[in-house]
Amino acid sequence: MFKRVDGDGRGSVTIHVEGQAIAAREGDTVSAALLASGLDVRRATAVSGARRLPYCMMGVCFDCLVTIDGVGNRQGCLVPVAEGMQIEIQKGKREIGK
Amino acid sequence: MMRDYDVAVVGGGLLGSAIAWGLGRLGQRVAVLDEGDIAKRASRANFALVWVQSKGLGMPAYTGWTVRGAKAWPKLAEELKAQTGLDVVLQQNGGFHLTLGEPEYEQRTQLVARMHNQVGAADYQMEMLPAAEVRKMLPLIGPEVSGGSFCPYDGHVNSLRTFRALHVGMKQFGVDYLPERAVGAIMRDGNEFKLTTAHGEIRAAKVVLAAGNANQTLAPMVGLSAPMGPTRGQIVVTERTMPFLPHPLTTIRQTDEGTVMIGDSKEDELDDRVQNFSVNAVMADRAQRTFPHLARLNVVRSWTGIRVMPRDGFPIYEQSETHPGAFVACCHSGVTLAANHAFEIARMIQQGALEPELVGAFTARRFDSEAGAGGSGYY
Amino acid sequence: MSAAPKQDQYDVVVIGAGPAGLAATAMTAEAGLSTLLLDENAGPGGQVWRAINSTPVKTEALLGVDYWSGAEIARAARDSGAEIIHRATVWSLDRDLEIGVSVGGGSAFVRAKRVIIATGAQERPFPIPGWTLPGVMTAGAAQTMLKSSGLVPDCPTVLAGQGPLLWLLAAQILRLGGRIDRVLDTTPRANYIAALPHAFGFLTSPYFSKGLAMMREVRAKVRVTSGVTELAAEGDGTLSAISYATASGKRERLPAELLLLHQGVVPNVNLAMAAGIEHRWNERQLCWTPVLDAFGNSSVAGIAIAGDGAGIGGAQAAVVRGRRAAGDAIKALRPQAKIVDLSAELARAERGRAFLDVLFQPARQFRIPQGDTIVCRCEEITAKDVLDSVAIGATGPNQLKAYRRTGMGPCQGRLCGLTVTELMAEARGKSPQEIGYYRLRAPVKPIMLSELASLPKSEESIKAVVRG
Known part of the structure; x- marks a missing residue:
């Protein structure tokens, strides 16, 4: 869907999406890194289970909800990536204990 | 609009809607007069419990009325589902108060x-x-x-969907829901009541005040009283x-x-x-x-x-002696008692008289002595 | 990691680190007022100057000179002595100028003598059939990814809508080697005539020459279809095609994996409305704008609004509005200070705006959807659902909430509010002003229950809750 432009000199950051390691860059938000990964990162809504991807990327729409380091329903577009971060795709309602 | 109605219900919240739905169900011609988008509406602020425990300390009749309402709820939920297709998700498998x-x-x-x-x-x-x-x-x-x-006996329900189902059902029964018509005055005119709103006048043979805390101001217009707190x-x-x-x-x-x-x-x-x-x-x-x-x-x-809250916490159901055909109904527990309002109170209003054996304890005359200190209508 | 505010009381609290907020912060702090700047993003810049300190796109010509003008203002704010906290979520503001702010999973209240809301704008909802499909995004979203992460589309991509940002984004994507297959221009043809009376101001504004150059640049590389009057996104679980029709009757279906939508921006009203600030329907910008005096002061004493949150004016106007609000705060708290009159500068910055507002006023069918098109993305409520509610008696957005839960999801009405107001207004034959808006309350952004639980509790409050 998206590719990185040439000459991006930022350092690499490894995050894990459903256990799979992907290379993000310093300063990426979680949502940007997911969209750049080429993986199927569609979440399922809590109402009907419909598939969604981020819509606004600026904290407004809440379609970027994702589980980050075991905490569910976080706005991936507002959280910068960090080395070793564990990402799970949000599937419907928030799970108990997440 | 000059259509004449059998009953004008003042207030389109859960209580007014349940009574109006119940009257529509009995074939009555009903108008519901309501406020607009911004109003103090307990019907969209409530906690949606169908609740029995701890209700009625200081007034045993309230316990009985509450148990009756809880037991009648499944019938209301079923009828609403059959009529409107909307599932109000009634769940009555018991409830807790945790300490x-x-x-x-x-x-x-x-x-x-x-x-x-x-x-x-x-x-x-x-x-x-x-x-x-x-x-x-x-x-x-x-x-x-x-x-x-x-x-x-405790449980809960989707109260917003109940509200919607009652309104959908009212429409199907031919009840006229008339929003943005806060009632300014009620006059007795021959055999009718004349209700004045900003958007015209409504005439009806009977009037039911179900306007929540505003009943306090409306009730004296028809020789009733509804002390609220x-x-x-x-x-x-x-x-x-x-x-x-x-x-x-x-x-x-x-x-x-x-x-x-x-x-x-x-x-x-x-x-x-x-x-x-x-x-x-x-x-x-x-x-x-x-x-x-x-x-x-x-x-x-x-x-x-x-909260809609009669001064002592218990419901008020009263009929006017000076203005026959005028009734007042107000209570805190519009969700819990919805089935009672839809079936029992609506029936009594259609018949023209409240039944003392069921609701006599809830007369507003109990406030005349001013002995009624706070009971346990609500915790 | 961001830290919580160092004090619980400031002279000035500025909310939002875009053009208006940065300019205001630099000015009040340089004047010696204790100033706290709270911002939701990881770095300064807001949306227009997003990632100004960190963008991987370093070649100046690629993002353009307007973008880089933000660097100096961001530096001025940083060096001003103001306390600046990023990744801070302001979730409450009330009439006593008490601000609830969440930083790093903890919440605190700070008090201000003056508050400047500079929460800017958001994309106007663009509720077409299929707009919730994965692969449909706002143009602003693509621009955010481009600026902050150097990401550009590399799949079959269509841009659709109208307004300066659409052309700027197209030019930036193309300069950076990204892919655009088609631009679908939805500007209604009648708007060109309606905008004519405002053309003089526009022709003498900087928008004119810059805008023309950008459109030429894009048209040289991408096919542009004008006069688009119908638009739908299609696909099963993900976007696969876009169908459109034009005023001249042409219909086409384009395969696409990415659709970038834009029909202008509108003020971000949630915080201001939750604070009780009076807003009115703006007939030209077709959105709610706050009622403000000449200095940006709102109906709530002590709270000013600057930037696009005061009504869409663009980045240059936002900077001046930020300084104007800052000047008024300085005058109020340091009566002996000399404040420069900025009215001429503001008039210059706002020149041409009326033309843009009218020319790019979105068409009715792209604001007021029909049938099964989703209105409320969070609760998945359609236009038909809304109209059914009107039929059983919903008079405005708040009764509609009771019937259908619109606006009750996590976005708190941000992406359905305007649509709901206009849809209900049309259905009821009333003006949007008469229909009104959702009654908004804190928290205006979600906060954890534990954060709420950690706030101070009075004896009286405990008694109000623990009742046996």
Whole structure:
């Protein structure tokens, strides 16, 4: 869907999406890194289970909800990536204990 | 609009709508006069419990009326489903009031004892359960939970969907719902009542005042009285989460949509536009001590609402002696008593007289002596 | 990691670190007022100057000179002595100028003598059939990814809508080697005539020459279809095609994996409305704008609004509005200070705006959807659902909430509010002003229950809750 432009000199950051390691860059938000990964990162809504991807990327729409380091329903577009971060795709309602 | 009606119901909240739906169901020509988009509406601020336990200390008749309402709810839910296709998700498998720490447990135990000792009270099996017993039914409770009271008749419902179903159903019964028509004056004109609104006049043979706390001002227009003592309550709501709570609590319930509602407060402040975060903090703190996993959930909304509350906490159902055909109905528990309003009160209004054996205890004349100190209409 | 505010009381609290907020912060702090700047993002810049300190796109010509003008203002704010906290979520503001702010999973209240709301704008909802499909995003979203992460589309991509940002984004994507297959221009043809009376101001504004150059640049590389009057996104679980029709009757279906939508921006009203600030329906910008005096002061004493949150004016106007609000705060708290009159500068910065407002006023069918098109993305409520509610008696957005839960999800009405107001207004034959808006309350952004639980609790509050 998206590719990185040439000459991006930022350092690499490894995050894990459903256990799979992907290379993000310093300063990426979680949502940007997911969209750049080429993986199927569609979440399922809590109402009907419909598939969604981020819509606004600026904290407004809440379609970027994702589980980050075991905490569910976080706005991936507002959280910068960090080395070793564990990402799970949000599937419907928030799970108990997440 | 000059159409004549059998009954004009003033107020389109849960109480007015239930009565109007019930009258429409009986083939009556009904108009519902309501306010507009911004109004103090308990119907969209309530906690949606169908609740029996602890109701009626100081007035055994209220216990009986509440039990009757809870028992009639399945019939209301079924009829609404059959008529409108809307499932109001009634769940009546018992509910809890949980306590944190021993002093609260002791206090609750005393309340339960006083309820049981009350002469004439219906037996509704409210019992105290220690924490270990509660945990068998609610495995996620935290270590601070000391136990609680349980009543098998308690339950909850989707109150917003109930509200919608009643309005859809009213339309199907031919009831005219007339919003943005706050009633300014009610006059007796021959055999009719004439109700004045900003958008014209409505005429009806009977009038039912179901305008919540505003009944206090409307009732004297038809020779009735409805002394009210409203209070404010705040509620906090979380995002949707997977089902974890099989029984509703007095202060925590999980909706069928998955959100967790956390209540509630009883405040003297009556401005529903401002919030008291200190109160929200207490509610949030108690909720996370009751269920520790709630701590990490996101709060997506909170609101304040004004309770419809007769001065002593118990319902008022009264008919006018000076203005025959005029009735007043107000109560705090518009959700719990919805089936009573839809079936019993509507029937009595159609017949033209309240039935003393069912609702005689709720006469507004009880306030004449001003002896009625606060009971336990609401905790 | 961001830290909580160092004090619980400031002279000035500025909310939002875009053009208006940065300019205001630099000015009040340099004047010696204790100033706290709270911002939701990881770095300064807001949306227009997003990632100004960290963008991987360093070649100046690629993002353009307007973008880089933000660097100096961001530096001035940083060096001003103001306390600046990023990744801070302001979730409450009330009439007593008490601000609830969440930083790093903890919440605190701070008090201000003056508050400047500079929460800017958001994309106007663009509720077409299929707009919730994965692969449909706002143009602003693509621009955010481009600026902050150097990401550009490399799949079959269509841009649709109207307004300066659409052309700027197209030019930036193309300069950076990204892919655009088609631009679908939805500007209604009648708007060109309606905008004519405002053309003089526009022709003498900087928008004119810059805008023309950008459109030429894009048209040289991408096919542009004008006069688009119908638009739908299609696909099963993900976007696969876009169908459109034009005023001249042409219909086409384009395969696409990415659709970038834009029909202008509108003020971000949630915080201001929750604070009780009076807003009115703006007939030209077709959105709610706050009622403000000449200095940006709102109906709530002590709270000013600057930047696009005061009504869409663009980045240059936002900077001046930020300084104007800052000047008024300085005058109020340091009566002996000399404040420069900025009215001429503001008039210059706002020149041409009326033309853009009218020319790019979105068409009715792209604001007021029909049938099964989703209105409320969070609760998945359609236009038909809304109209059914009107039929059983919903008079405005708040009764609609009771019937259908619109606006009750996590976005709190941000992406359905305007649509709901206009849809109900049309259905009821009333003006949007008469229909009104959702009654908004804190928290205006979600906060954890534990954060709420950690706030101070009075004895009276405990008694109000624990009742046996």
